[in-house]
Amino acid sequence: MPSPPQAQELQLDASHREHEARVRAHMDARISAAGADGLEFSRFMAEALYAPGLGYYATGPGFGEQGDFITAPEVSPLFGRCVAQTCADWLEQLGAGAEILEVGAGSGALVAELLPALAASQRLPRAYRILELSPALREQQQARVAQLAPELRERVRWCDDLPEAGFVGVILGNELLDSLPAHVFRCGTPISGEESEVQLLHVYRTETGYTPGWAPAPPGIAALVRERLPADTPADYRSELGLAAEAWVERAAAGIDRGALLLFDYGFVRREFFHPQRNAGTLMCHFRHHVSADPFDRVGLQDITTHVEFTAVAEAGQRTGLECLGFTSQAHYLISAGLPGRIDAAATTRERLAQGRAVELLTSPAEMGELVKVIALGRGVSAARAGFSGRDFRGRL
């Protein structure tokens, strides 16, 4: 099989070049303001993805076949119907008044499937709130929701922040945590060495672009790295800390009075994430379905992600008293939520073939099935049967 083309081979058009130049001017100002140490990478990533009017998400990334990457709700409506079953279990436990809050709703593909499926099982939430950072994506979501039946669309409201307290319901996020800014670190000598220095990636300007450099990590971050990495971590080991993702989980968890936080993302438990052989970390960039490891290319035009360290996510929830209700792979989650039975038997052969391909993509270990994990953290509810009655990987966290 020919190897897939690398992202650097793709040509940019004039409007891309123009946008890149505006992002560059903005980023140059940020790097200059950061001083001699350069801009710490998580701040660079935040600007590249979210700077108003400039960042990748702020200007509305393309999802699906024509976009840069494809997510589970975009692969197939079957995904949303499975998530609806899990939500229905929790909404039933929580009683009237419970809500759903979807954070980072992308093109609106999930809400468009979830609400009709919940209506069909007579488990509609009182409200379906969406928290979306990107104004461009919020517009796409509004257009999508406008196509729903009136009794469904009138339940949807957009909000500007996480609830601070008193939330009763389910908070959902698919591929949200992996888009939050991460710190990139390296350990100069084996981590077990007394004098092992932990450094953070910083970004500096050059005549034509950006160049990476390393500066000593603040003591708190160095201590976290030493605590989380195994003693046999080799010298020159490089990886990431998803501190923004952990802070986000802690805030979301703190706002839940009764209910659950359900998160899907590419990622690993701690000992796999910081495995000695994963010595280049997990940072990846996507542009038109092509993958690159260079975050300094096409800044503002490409997605930048890191995988999620799920042990840290579970710990962040536990810090505010949330219990880990379930942790499994996407494949096991979907099978437990009834995915195979949702293939439409009345569909044409062509449609059934398409559904079969989608099931393969969502569940195959070589695709999203094993790499994507699902975690449920909750307070005052038990694990939803749909999704979490199959293989239980909580012991690995």
Ligand SMILES: C[S@@+](CC[C@H](N)C(=O)[O-])C[C@H]1O[C@@H](n2cnc3c(N)ncnc32)[C@H](O)[C@@H]1O
């Ligand atoms: C990779 S996309 C996933 C979109 C969608 N969930 C899907 O699966 O197709 C990440 C989404 O999270 C949004 N986002 C990122 N950080 C956010 C934050 N702190 N609050 C709300 N939305 C955020 C992005 O704008 C985008 O909609």
